[in-house]
Amino acid sequence: MLAVLNGHTQCVSGLLRAGASVDVQDMWGHTALHRGAAAGEEECVRLLLQRGASVCLRDTQGRSALHLAAACGRASVLRALLRAPSPLQETDNQGFTPLHWACYSGYDSCVEMLLRQDTSRTMKGSSFSPLHCAVINNHERVAQMLLMGFVVNRAPLHAAVFSDHVECVRLLLRFGALVNHTDTQQHRSPLMMAALRGHTNSVEVLLKSVSTDLSLQDVEGNTSLHLACSKGLETCALLILEKISDRNLINCTNRALQTALHLAAQRGLTVVVQELLLKGATVSAVDRNGYCPALACAPSREVANCLALILRSMCTVSGWKGPVCVSSQDLNDSDSETY
Known part of the structure; x- marks a missing residue:
C-alpha cells in the first residue's frame, strides 16, 4: 500500500514477486488498488491488476477503486480499471455510482468514459442522479454531456435553482425540464425555491418560460409571491408581481389565511405593498x-x-x-x- 501510494513501481513489482497479497485491506477497507486509483498511479494499478487485484472490493463507505478513480479524476487509471471484469455500476453506501462521483467533481473525461459503458446501468443508483451532481456544482459541460444522451430527469432543475447556477437552469429548460414540477416534501416548484432563497437570476430565467405557473401552492398554501414576501425579498417579489395581472392570484391566501399583502406589510416591503395595492390587493x-x-x-x-x-x-x-x-x-x- 505504501509503495503504491508513493508510486514506487519497482518496489511494488518486487513485493508482488515476493508474494505480497494484492487484496489486503486496511482499517478503512482500502486495498493497494484503492490507494493507486486515488493517487492516479497508473503503472502500479496495472501491476496490481495483472496479479489479480479485485476491482470489486469495497471500503468501509462501500466505494470500490472505480469510485475513487472517478471521484479524483484519474482518467488513465479509470480506463485501466474499466478493462478489468467488474460490475461497473456498483453503488456505495450512499447509493452513488462512479458516474455520480465523476459528475459531482466535474471530471468530464471520466464522465465520457463511464457513459461509453452500458448506459442502461450507468444512470442507476441513488434518486439523487448524476445530473443532480453536475448541476448542483455548476458543471455545465458535464450536465450537457448527460443531457445529450438521456431523457431529462425533472428534479435536477430544483438542484440547479437551489445553487443558483443560472446557466445550468437555462440548459435544463432547453432540454425540456418541467418548470412546474414540484418536490415531494414541500410541493414547491423551482420558482418557489428560487423565490424562497432570493435567487433573483434564477427567478428571472424561470419567469421567462411561458409555461411557468404562478398559482402553484406548497403544502402551506404559499405561492412563490407569498414565499418571496415572507422572507423580505423585495426584488424577487417585484419580479413575480410583474407577471401577475389576475386579481384573484394577488389576493390568494395561504393556510394561515394570509395574502401577499399581509406578508409584505409584516416585512416592511414598502415598494411591494405599493405595487400590490395598485394591482388590486384587498x-x-x-x-x-x-x-x-x-x-x-x-x-x-x-x-x-x-x-x-x-x-x-x-x-x-x-x-x-x-x-x-x-x-x-x-x-x-x-x-x-x-x-
Missing part, C-alpha cells in the same frame, strides 16, 4: 389571527390589538363608515367583531 382580508394587512404591520399581537382599538375609536369619532379591520383577539365580546 386591505380588508383577515388572516386566522383576525388581522387585516394594516394590523399585520404591528411588531406584536399586543400592539396589533391596541392599534385595532385605536382605529375603531377613530372611526367612531369621525363617523367613518368604510371598512376598517380590527382584531378579534383579546377583545371583549362586544368588541370581537370585524368592521
